[in-house]
Amino acid sequence: MKTSLWQTFALELDARRPGFALGPWFTMNAMLALDGELDADRLAGAFATLQQRHGVLKAGASLELVSQSVLHVPVQLEAPVRLQLSGDHLTLHLHHLVSDPITLWLALSELAALYSGEDLPPAVQFSEYVLDEASQLDRTAEVASDWWRSRVTDAKVCPQPSPSGGSPFAYRGNLLSPLEVARVEQLTREHRSTPLVTLLAALGAAMDPVEGDTLVFNTLFSKRDRPAWQRVLGPCIVPSVLAVPRSTGSLAADVPAMRDAVVGCSRYARFPVLSLDVPPRTPFFEYVPQQWPGAYSFGSVKAEVVGAAGPKDTGLADALAIRVRPTTDGVLTGHFSGDGTDWTEPLVTSLTEEFRDYLLG
Template sequence: MRHPTSLWQTFALELDEGRPGFTKGPWFTMNAVLSLDGELDADVLARTFHSLQRRHEALRTEILDDRLQLVHPEPRAALEVIDEVATHAPVALETPVRLRLAGTELALHLHHLVSDPVTLWETVSELAAGYTAALAGESLPPVEAQYWQYSMAEAEQARRIRDNAHDWWKSRVGDAKVCQQPAGSPGSALAFREDLLTASEVETVERLTRQHRGTPLITFLAALTHGMNPHVGAGETFLFTTLFGKRDRPAWQRVLGPCIVPSFLAVPRPGGSLAADVPAVREAVVGCGRYARFPSSEVNAWIENRPRTPFFEYVPQQWPGLFRFGPVSAKVVSAAGPKDTGLADAMAIRVRKTTDGVLTGHFSADGIDWTEPLVHQVRSGFRTYLLAE
């Protein structure tokens, strides 16, 4: 079966055209490693994995260059029993899932073109439930929805809101400023992680966020734009690219597949305090999310000189608790998104809270528009804004 690609998949393919191998390559993956408190029956696990692929078309979907999802009729991946697992493992686009077992460690790897963080954890959850059911001689209930159904519904919604979305984005990006910082001389590509706030500082910021009726995304966006203030004039709007989660119907809550939409964040220049900035940033985030299902290529066409737009994403901590594989408990010990492969383009910032409560940021750039010193300036402004509260 062949179905049109979703908005996310189409966007990712467009990215790969400019950076061959970035999104279609084997390291563009979602990954999880689990520690087991006992040994699993490899034969039962292998059968469960095969059944899981049969149940969910996303796990046997290949993304084609002509922007089609090709669903293969039969599973193409088998359980790998190896000596040692790693957080990252390459996943071929034509076989978008790998499951690896090494003693009391289990690793799942999914290609990001057919997965998102929710898909990662739902796959582990159903694998555990299927294994438990197999031990008891039982079977799981039928799957509620397949990813192609989400893609079709997404396309229909995009058609319904197109006129309103067109007008909203046209007005929003008219005075937008993409924070493109030409370096005095090109630097080296960069990719690094750095703590932004301690656990106690995060607790303080979360308390202020609730007090001002905001969300972590709103708070961190206000802080990030403050960090870029030295480079942007008063009255201007900051423009970032981002991803919005769109499991916005009951049927999509547990469907396997990337229910995410690439879009923009058009955020007003902050006034200097969280209390003053939250209402304007909240209004911007709500509008951007409402009209996210609109072709990003059209929004790009309205941006003067079409500069490379920085990427920002707040990733909530989504590690689940224990999974039960029959009598065996499994605990997540490592999880990660795509591996850095040196193909970073415009600056990208991903912010998340770790399991010990620390706010950490992952920064990457190609060193052309944003060099490492400039990135550290933004990081410093981010902290200063939040801690001044």
């Protein structure tokens, strides 16, 4: 079976760090709170139909009745979906090789509709997305290769001033309060930009590389960029890099160049850019906007999303990884991890302080 760019990348990553992508904790997870009781047999039937509709999920998995719901549940790739019902909570768990965050919400939306007896149109299959992705890759390979080579030839990984190294780490921390987030959002609007661009500018300034005008970060781009892909279940994401200009210390000056770079990186993301001469041990950065949907209706029962999470940390971190997202109460939080051999935890703590100074100073 042909794999997507994301799946190919994840499998190659697992070959270097066994268990990272093929392990049971490489999952996307959602928890719903129910305001009534669901009919287990009816839910089981809807779940079976959901799997039959989507080839990417076909596993013959059954609804699991459990005594307590938890957000992280192991999922094997051979059976990439699990649904658990525990009293007034319902949880869905999907292996990340066959899903992305949006897949969670699409699957839950269809599950609720099927439970409610609604007729759904024929499902668009992820295999169609994979074939279209390969076709786009073939058509744009030459121009994309030229563009990426012009961006990464002289790019520099942000240097590490502490060669002594340290211990592996993985932790979460609040970066900005709700009031500070509101201030940054106002600055973003004033510069006609996006939160990703503003945060990248701050991160580039905080890392303050010794040399090089272009910085590189590994990242992922969502590619539900055609109407057909808006409703497909599967990982419509592309592994790529952000090749962005070094920050100068002025948001007004940094944002336009940063915005143009991000637009270009996204436009040419459907290319195996990581196969080029990207500096080794490039930090990973991802801004995950809060996209929790409203309540679902399972017949007369309302289901509200009360938790969502990506892969569970299993101690297999490589270079520095930073995932930033707003919470439901308006706080900007960051998830930081690394193996400590170059970016150490004390250095990352200092990095977050510089990040804040740039945005709020």
